[in-house]
Amino acid sequence: AQSVTQLDSQVPVFEEAPVELRCNYSSSVSVYLFWYVQYPNQGLQLLLKYLSGSTLVKSINGFEAEFNKSQTSFHLRKPSVHISDTAEYFCAVKDGGFKTIFGAGTRLFVKA
């Protein structure tokens, strides 16, 4: 069965510092990988996705994630965070079927 592990439950970081949110998955088949962001009292919004092709994918607000098949990882990075990036981030994996498996989430807290 597929599983997703987000290695950090909380990540505090100062504004303008770089950040990495770690995600590892386990699967024996080809997978599609996603990062979602959730602001308080809102639903999940898709941040970026890896479907195929280039292993480095980027979002419009400066986040990027790299698919590493050998390490079964899909870590999320941003070189300089803003206060507005404070949110919960979920890594997710899908194998093309109906179900999506979500990690437990990482709460990013950006301090001034």
Place this chain on the structure above:
Amino acid sequence: DGGITQSPKYLFRKEGQNVTLSCEQNLNHDAMYWYRQDPGQGLRLIYYSQIVNDFQKGDIAEGYSVSREKKESFPLTVTSAQKNPTAFYLCASGTPTNQPQHFGDGTRLSIL
């Protein structure tokens, strides 16, 4: 714009009462999902439906019921058998492809 609408945003339940959460989508997705979110516990799948008039139990279906009479609608009933219903409930829709699920803005259910 296409999307998922959940209503109400906030809901209060009295002891022994059943309540129904609404979820409507206009994305023409075949599949719909209900998740429960508790602080620090990520997303847990309650029920999902791959097609009209069919649905399957997820990981925590006890105390909940659903129906799928129309492609666009997937209401969730929280019954009195659910002893700890206070949580944030998220509805999602998707397809059996490599594309990600889309989420509504959630309903927060509390006990009076």
